[in-house]
Each structure stands twice: as C-alpha cells, then as structure tokens.
Amino acid sequence: MFLKGRNLVVFIAFLLLGMFASSILTLTIVQPSSLAERGQANPPDGASGLSAAEWNKLSTTFKLIQDNYVSEVDKSKLIDGAVNGMLGALDDPYTTYMDPKEASQFQDVLNSSFQGIGAEVSLEEGRVKVVSPIKGSPAEKAGILANDIILAVNGEKLDGLTLTEAVAKIRGPKGSQAKLQINRPGMDTIEVIVVRDDIPVETVYSEMLEGQVGKIEIREFVQHTAQKFKEALKQLEDQGMKGLVIDVRNNPGGLFPAVIEMSEPFLASGKTIVQVEDRNGEKQATVSKGTGKKYPVAVLINNGSASASEIMAGALQEMGGAKLVGEKTYGKGTVQITFDKEFGDGSNIKMTIMKWLTPNGNWIHKKGIAPDIPVEQPAYFKVAPLSKKTTLKQDMAGDDVKNLQIMLEGIGQTPGRTDGYFNDKTVIAVKAFQRLNNLPVTGEVDEKTAQKLEETVAKEIRSAKNDLQLKAAVQYIQSSAGK
Incomplete structure (x- = not known):
C-alpha cells in the first residue's frame, strides 16, 4: 500500500500493466518533513541525514561524470539514476521512483480508464512478476497467470x-500487440501474444444462483466499487438471498476506503478489520462500525487475489465467520507512502513504511492466506498457450504437446495421455476437434487449429459449470444455510 501525497491515504501498492492505479489503504501517520518545503536545494551538513564526507562523495561522483565521461550526460538522467540506485539498494519491489512524466501518467490513470493488457506486476529480484491479470482483461484472455515472469516485450x-x-514497454494503444516472452514455473519459456485494449472499468458483477445463493464478483476496489457493491448486496438480500459468495479471485486490490466500507456490513461493531504496524512495532487498528450478517458467506480466492482482496478475505475469515474457498492468496502485506511534494518537480518516491496485519495479527507477506476449503481448478484452467512456432504432429514431444493434450482433455476429447508425447490417440482427438469445428481434418495442430482450440478452452474456463471453486463455495453456503 502507499500513501498518496498529503492526503494521508495509504495505498496497497502495485503497478498494473497499462499503468493502472494501485490499491489504497487509509492510515493516519505523522507527515514526513520535506526539504523542498524548507526551500533547501543544497542542505548543509546533517540536514539531509548525510555527513559532509557522504555528501561530498555523491557530489564528487556527479561532477566527475559531468567533466570526464566519454559523452555528455543529461543532468536529470544522472539524478534520477542516483535516486533509483539508492532505492534499488533496499531490495524492496514496492519501493520505487517515478520521474515527472511517469508520475503524471500514473496520476492520469488514477483518475480515468486506461488502455493496456490489464495485469498487475511487481519487480522482484530484478524481474517483472505478474501479481494478477484483471478479470476480463486481454491478459487474462491470453492466458497470463499470477506469478508469470515477463522476460521481454516485442523482442525487448x-x-x-x-x-x-518495464510498464512503459508493455503498455500501448488499443489494438496493438504485445508479444510477451514468459517464464512460468515448471515450464520452458513461452511466448504469449496479447492484443492491448480498453481495460474494463466495471468492477462489480452480481447474480442470484440456484438455491437463492447470491454471488458478487469484485474485480477491483476502485472509486465507485463500494457503492456498486452496496447496491448489489441490497438487491440480492431483497430477493431473499440465503447466503452469499464473494469472488475476489484475480483481484489485484484497490481503494481501501472501499474495502473498509464493503467489509463492515459483515463484521459486528468493534471488530477489527485490519491492523498496521510501523518500524517501532507500534500497531493501529481500523475497527468496524457494522452489524454483521446472519446468513453464511464464502469468499473465493486464488493466488491472484492480492492487497485489498487479502484484507477483505482476512477480515471476513477471522472476524466475520466467512469461509475462504479456493487457493492461497498472493501475499502482499506491506504499506507504502508516496512522497510527491519533496522534490518540487512532479516526481515522487513510493516507499515501504509499514506492515499491514490481519485482525488476529497475522502478517501474510510472501505467505498469503490459505483457504478454509482448498479447491484446485481443472488443469486446463492454467495451461499455457501453444507457441504456434511449428505444426504439432504425431511422435513429437515437449511442453507444447503436453499443453495440447491438457486442452483436449479439458474440452471433452480423449488424447490418451498428458505427458507430452503426441501418440495415435492424440491424433484421433485432434481430428475429432477439427471435425467439430469445420477445420481441415489432418490430425495435426497448425496455427489455425491451435487458435481455435485456445478459444474453445477459454470459453470453457468462463463457463460456471466448470468452476470447481464456485461449486464448492455454493455447496458450503447451501449446507450452512440449511442448518
């Protein structure tokens, strides 16, 4: 999370591919001092926290480069490099610097919709790691998964x-392609092509399922999400809802005031929603003013549920009696604050200053929150897209063939095996698929067959009848509501 400027609002910080805004957390802290506010461009010894020798080392390095480097170097580039170097030495993926242009672009996105691929990333050990693809985004549709490492974009x-x-390389105008080179745990490097688009801004989707089980899906916690959630909840309750499933899978986070407002109805007054802890171990709790609910609640989570999603999941699990269903969450439990006035040029630093803890004091950073009811989705939900670099044929072997077989099995065909060897039964399964989809019946997987197969798999993934986690959550609600 990070604190934006002087508004004393803490954000659960991540950058979305396409420069989407981070998640937000409220917190009152002591406002930091500012050299810029004191008007000291060149602070005297001690004023900056540096000794005269340390200050001299920095300024001497700057002058040596200016006077002696083989080519002229932009002064601002040197300063930005020095700032990035100091922050990089902290080895913290959530402490970052934005130059004036980057900060301006980021602020624009905070206040509007955006175009891009629609995934959230962090920088860990020098590598760009996907935190979560946004539901309904081009990234999700292309098969990008949480924990994917993006190595290159369009060859860069x-x-x-x-x-x-890195984000600037990945984002781009609607309709343009981003060819992402991806490293996925347990697999060879793969290439995923994502067509950039407008990222959906609607964040709340609700419906009444069979048995009067309500379902509300929250894709992000942004400005109007709390009000939309409140309206959806009331509509479901007015229809005689017997229990509720809240879906925060692949939800990268959002405005914390919204998380507080959305969590409060499920927690009795006085119960803790979240705690924050500073460097001295001092803790501060945000307490509910709600009333609690009499009907059962289940929260769907997976490893793309991060930041604000984890706060909601932890609060409802520990203080609201809800059951968490699915997979372990991402695990992001630090608080960042943005210093956007200190430099006076529009640039800013987002720095980790605190931890956040669940109501019971658990720090979930890099660990995540485990579900009460663990449920894995079918294998084809997480299969990698086919590379399409070559036509797949009988007797070939490798990850592409393995992924092909998992896809075929997922859509009801029978490839005979899923170990990556293209056998005769795989040929029969491919022919059956081609026949059903009016493709040339060759038993070989060229680019056209691969594309159609991936589209079919994506459709199956979006179908509720194949969502084992949702089924488990509904089953829990129905059994609990009947008690």
Whole structure:
C-alpha cells in the first residue's frame, strides 16, 4: 500500500500493466518533513541525514561524470539514476521512483480508464512478476497467470529496467500487440501474444444462483466499487438471498476506503478489520462500525487475489465467520507512502513504511492466506498457450504437446495421455476437434487449429459449470444455510 501525497491515504501498492492505479489503504501517520518545503536545494551538513564526507562523495561522483565521461550526460538522467540506485539498494519491489512524466501518467490513470493488457506486476529480484491479470482483461484472455515472469516485450528484454520503465514497454494503444516472452514455473519459456485494449472499468458483477445463493464478483476496489457493491448486496438480500459468495479471485486490490466500507456490513461493531504496524512495532487498528450478517458467506480466492482482496478475505475469515474457498492468496502485506511534494518537480518516491496485519495479527507477506476449503481448478484452467512456432504432429514431444493434450482433455476429447508425447490417440482427438469445428481434418495442430482450440478452452474456463471453486463455495453456503 502507499500513501498518496498529503492526503494521508495509504495505498496497497502495485503497478498494473497499462499503468493502472494501485490499491489504497487509509492510515493516519505523522507527515514526513520535506526539504523542498524548507526551500533547501543544497542542505548543509546533517540536514539531509548525510555527513559532509557522504555528501561530498555523491557530489564528487556527479561532477566527475559531468567533466570526464566519454559523452555528455543529461543532468536529470544522472539524478534520477542516483535516486533509483539508492532505492534499488533496499531490495524492496514496492519501493520505487517515478520521474515527472511517469508520475503524471500514473496520476492520469488514477483518475480515468486506461488502455493496456490489464495485469498487475511487481519487480522482484530484478524481474517483472505478474501479481494478477484483471478479470476480463486481454491478459487474462491470453492466458497470463499470477506469478508469470515477463522476460521481454516485442523482442525487448526487460532486464535492468525499473518497474515503471518495464510498464512503459508493455503498455500501448488499443489494438496493438504485445508479444510477451514468459517464464512460468515448471515450464520452458513461452511466448504469449496479447492484443492491448480498453481495460474494463466495471468492477462489480452480481447474480442470484440456484438455491437463492447470491454471488458478487469484485474485480477491483476502485472509486465507485463500494457503492456498486452496496447496491448489489441490497438487491440480492431483497430477493431473499440465503447466503452469499464473494469472488475476489484475480483481484489485484484497490481503494481501501472501499474495502473498509464493503467489509463492515459483515463484521459486528468493534471488530477489527485490519491492523498496521510501523518500524517501532507500534500497531493501529481500523475497527468496524457494522452489524454483521446472519446468513453464511464464502469468499473465493486464488493466488491472484492480492492487497485489498487479502484484507477483505482476512477480515471476513477471522472476524466475520466467512469461509475462504479456493487457493492461497498472493501475499502482499506491506504499506507504502508516496512522497510527491519533496522534490518540487512532479516526481515522487513510493516507499515501504509499514506492515499491514490481519485482525488476529497475522502478517501474510510472501505467505498469503490459505483457504478454509482448498479447491484446485481443472488443469486446463492454467495451461499455457501453444507457441504456434511449428505444426504439432504425431511422435513429437515437449511442453507444447503436453499443453495440447491438457486442452483436449479439458474440452471433452480423449488424447490418451498428458505427458507430452503426441501418440495415435492424440491424433484421433485432434481430428475429432477439427471435425467439430469445420477445420481441415489432418490430425495435426497448425496455427489455425491451435487458435481455435485456445478459444474453445477459454470459453470453457468462463463457463460456471466448470468452476470447481464456485461449486464448492455454493455447496458450503447451501449446507450452512440449511442448518
């Protein structure tokens, strides 16, 4: 999370591919001092926290570069590099610097919709790691998964770039392609093509399922989400809802005031929603003013549920009696604050200053929150897209063939095996698929067959009848409501 300027609002910080805004958390803290506010461009010894020798080392390095480097160097580039170097030494993926242009772009996105691929990333150990693809986004549709490592974009490697520089490479206008080179745990490097688009801004989707079980899906916690959630909840309750499923899978976070407002109805007054802890171990709790609910609640989570999603899940689990269903969450439990006035030029620093803890004091950072009811989705939900670099044929072997077989099995065909060897039964399964989809019946998987197969798999993934986690949550609600 990070604190935006002087508004004393803490954000659960991540950058979305396409420069989408971070998640927000409220917190009252002591406002930091500012050299810029004191008007000291060149602070005297001690005023900056540096000794005269340390200050001299920095300024001497700057002058040596200016006077002696083989080519002229932009002064602002040197200053930005020095700032990035100091922050990089902290080895913290959530402490970052934005130059004036990057900060302005980021603020624009905070206040409007955006175009991009629609995924949230962090920089960990120098690599761009996907936190979560946004539901309904091009990234999700293309098969991008949480924990994917993006190595390159359109042939340009991301090694050595800051997070904002990497994001700038990935984002782009609607309709343009981003060819992402992806490293996925347990697999060879794969290439995923994502067509950039407008990222959906609607964040709340609700429906009444069979048995009077309500379902509200929250895709992000942004400005109007709390009001939309409140309206959806009332509509479901007015229809005689017997229990509620809240879906925050692949939800990267959002405005914390919204999380507080949305969590409060499920927690009795006086119960803790979240705690924050500073460097001295001092803790501060945000307490509910709600009333609690008499009907059962289940929260759907997975490893793309991060930040504000984890706060809601933890609060409802520990203080609201809700059951968490699905997979372990992402695990992001630090608080950032943005210093956007100190430099006076529009640039800013987002720095980790606190931890956030669940109501019971659990720090979930890098650990996540485990579900009460663990449920894995079918294998084809997480299969990698086919590379389409070559036509797949009988007797070939490798990850592409393995993924092909998992896809075929997922849509009801019988490839005979899923170990990556293209056998005769796989040929029969491919022919059956081609026949059903009016494709040339060759038993080989060329680009056209691969594309159609991926589209079919994506459709199956979006179908509620195949969602094992949702089924488990509904089953829990129905059994609990009947008691």
